[in-house]
Amino acid sequence: MIRFVLVRLFRALVTILAVVTFAFVVLRMSGDPAQVMLGPDVPLESVVAFRKAWGLDQPLWAQYVAYIKAIFTGDFGTSMRDKASALHLVLERVPATLQLTLPALLLKLFVGIPAGVYAALHRQSFTDRGVMLAAVFGFTIPSFVMGLVLVLIFSVILRWLPSGGQDTWVHGILPTLTMSIGGIGILARFSRSAMIEVTGQPYIRTASAKGLKWREVVWGHALPNAAVPIITIVGFMVGSLIAGAVVVESIFSWPGIGRLLVVSVGNRDLAVVQCILLIVAAAMVVSNLVVDLLYGWLDPRLRSQASGH
Amino acid sequence: MAAIDLSEPTSAAPKSGFFAVLRRNVPLTVGLGLFWLAAMIIVAAFADQLRPYNITAMDLSSRLSAPGGLKHLLGTDELGRDVLSRLIQSIRISLVIAFGATLLSAFFGTLLGFLAAQFRGTVEHLVLVLADFQAALPFLIMSLAVLAFFGSSMLLLVCLMGFYGWERYARIARGLAIAAGAQGYAAAVVQLGATPARVYLRHILPNVASTLIVSMTLTFPEIILMESGLSFLGLGVQPPETSLGNMVGFGREYLTRAPWIMLAPAIVIMLTTLSISLVGDWLRDKLDPTIR
Numbered sequence: 234m235i236r237f238v239l240v241r242l243f244r245a246l247v248t249i250l251a252v253v254t255f256a257f258v259v260l261r262m263s264g265d266p267a268q269v270m271l272g273p274d275v276p277l278e279s280v281v282a283f284r285k286a287w288g289l290d291q292p293l294w295a296q297y298v299a300y301i302k303a304i305f306t307g308d309f310g311t312s313m314r315d316k317a318s319a320l321h322l323v324l325e326r327v328p329a330t331l332q333l334t335l336p337a338l339l340l341k342l343f344v345g346i347p348a349g350v351y352a353a354l355h356r357q358s359f360t361d362r363g364v365m366l367a368a369v370f371g372f373t374i375p376s377f378v379m380g381l382v383l384v385l386i387f388s389v390i391l392r393w394l395p396s397g398g399q400d401t402w403v404h405g406i407l408p409t410l411t412m413s414i415g416g417i418g419i420l421a422r423f424s425r426s427a428m429i430e431v432t433g434q435p436y437i438r439t440a441s442a443k444g445l446k447w448r449e450v451v452w453g454h455a456l457p458n459a460a461v462p463i464i465t466i467v468g469f470m471v472g473s474l475i476a477g478a479v480v481v482e483s484i485f486s487w488p489g490i491g492r493l494l495v496v497s498v499g500n501r502d503l504a505v506v507q508c509i510l511l512i513v514a515a516a517m518v519v520s521n522l523v524v525d526l527l528y529g530w531l532d533p534r535l536r537s538q539a540s541g542h
Numbered sequence: 543m544a545a546i547d548l549s550e551p552t553s554a555a556p557k558s559g560f561f562a563v564l565r566r567n568v569p570l571t572v573g574l575g576l577f578w579l580a581a582m583i584i585v586a587a588f589a590d591q592l593r594p595y596n597i598t599a600m601d602l603s604s605r606l607s608a609p610g611g612l613k614h615l616l617g618t619d620e621l622g623r624d625v626l627s628r629l630i631q632s633i634r635i636s637l638v639i640a641f642g643a644t645l646l647s648a649f650f651g652t653l654l655g656f657l658a659a660q661f662r663g664t665v666e667h668l669v670l671v672l673a674d675f676q677a678a679l680p681f682l683i684m685s686l687a688v689l690a691f692f693g694s695s696m697l698l699l700v701c702l703m704g705f706y707g708w709e710r711y712a713r714i715a716r717g718l719a720i721a722a723g724a725q726g727y728a729a730a731v732v733q734l735g736a737t738p739a740r741v742y743l744r745h746i747l748p749n750v751a752s753t754l755i756v757s758m759t760l761t762f763p764e765i766i767l768m769e770s771g772l773s774f775l776g777l778g779v780q781p782p783e784t785s786l787g788n789m790v791g792f793g794r795e796y797l798t799r800a801p802w803i804m805l806a807p808a809i810v811i812m813l814t815t816l817s818i819s820l821v822g823d824w825l826r827d828k829l830d831p832t833i834r
């Protein structure tokens with residue numbers, strides 16, 4: 234078990250390092266930030282001064298080493314535009330994003346999974362077909378279309394809800410709905426097929442045959458086994474809590490991480506973009522790690538497999 | 543995982559005739575999906591012939607005219623450009639990008655998966671680390687960073703989208719190839735002296751192809767959504783060229799006055815991804831014995 238955890242931890246660290254390197258390479262190789270920040274008409278001396286101030290005059294590998302060193306001491310650099318700590322700028326926006334993504338996650342879990350499980354247990358029924366059709370619709374409609382259609386209906390035609398901004402909780406309704414519909418569809422479908430797969434297994438037949446009530450079979454035998462694949466998807470959703478709202482925040486002009494990313498990318502504000510990439514990747518890696526460890530705990534077969542090679 | 547299906551398929555006396563066979567084997571929703579996809583492919587292939595106007599031709603006298611008119615069937619946009627013509631061109635661009643990207647990602651993903659299965663050890667770890675990396679960085683975020691800093695071009699967009707989902711093919715191909723290696727047939731051809739390339743391409747690939755094709759039907763609509771999302775944010779396909787997401791993005795400005803500019807491409811995106819999902823599910827049931 235310890236070996237299993239260590240292997241997973243090591244892989245998570247390597248992944249983070251890969252992301253750090255990726256961010257560095259892409260963002261540094263793609264153009265001269267001094268030119269972009271200062272514009273084409275500034276005198277050469279100020280370009281040189283800018284490069285010196287931000288360490289851009291050093292060779293690339295030296296910048297990389299300095300960058301890695303800084304990351305490990307918790308220094309994510311300063312925003313080239315606002316002259317404020319990049320980490321501070323990013324963390325400031327996290328609550329706004331979570332205000333949307335957390336309720337959306339809860340909606341996904343508490344609507345999607347029960348709907349899928351119910352559909353699986355009433356396979357081929359009218360409800361099953363209805364749920365699956367709705368689910369397919371839910372995840373094939375892109376979030377920007379869903380968002381705009383909801384705005385068209387609830388803000389433009391009915392005038393019930395605001396179409397943008399972050400003043401009251403009412404402003405959060407449309408973005409949260411927009412974000413959760415796709416996830417509900419995905420979870421419903423996934424839970425359904427996981428449940429169907431499980432209920433076809435011989436141990437379910439055995440459990441029914443030994444005289445357990447159907448309710449006990451479902452709760453005691455089917456659901457725990459179906460949980461393994463469902464947890465993968467949920468883990469992914471938890472991991473994308475921070476980054477999952479780029480498009481939706483843009484539609485509803487919500488001042489979260491996603492907006493910050495789009496704006497910073499437009500401004501070529503390297504430090505902020507790097508910081509967001511790192512935080513997003515870290516969130517994803519940690520939740521994947523937790524999912525992997527949960528697997529090992531839920532399903533001993535995977536544990537022995539993982540330490541096997 | 544080997545589930546043994548004890549129930550023999552009952553076969554009724556089959557009726558002959560193409561449509562009878564079709565009706566018996568293809569559910570209505572899947573049939574409609576196939577029909578829509580065929581229509582989309584025809585539209586994409588003959589876009590130049592089907593387009594009533596040039597996509598940049600402006601008709602300033604009839605700006606923002608509503609759909610239904612004889613002159614502009616789906617109305618016009620803020621510059622008086624014909625929405626139908628732009629829609630047809632958008633379908634072509636979006637499908638070309640999605641198709642190219644799906645093939646790219648399936649090819650490289652499968653290749654890497656097979657390499658991992660063949661060489662194991664360091665190569666396998668490297669592939670898995672790359673897959674972890676891809677899974678750790680949400681694709682939209684990665685694309686945003688790359689596109690914004692390198693600028694957007696059609697080629698870069700296809701290549702970038704080609705990275706989407708490769709790790710899934712890699713994982714599937716690796717898993718299936720390892721499993722196949724343990725089975726008699728692969729070992730037999732190795733014993734007969736076949737080269738690894740021959741074993742993988744002629745023997746293992748045909749046996750795992752159905753699962754890979756099903757994965758392609760899953761990634762294809764996701765790539766369409768990803769490309770239209772990027773174009774919607776203004777970082778995908780650049781004007782004067784147009785794509786479905788791009789049209790939705792610009793139509794957003796006229797949501798209150800001219801919703802048709804945004805609704806027309808939105809409906810096409812929806813129906814297309816919906817059709818592929820329905821057809822893909824049906825294919826999976828038909829082709830993939832491991833899922834049943």
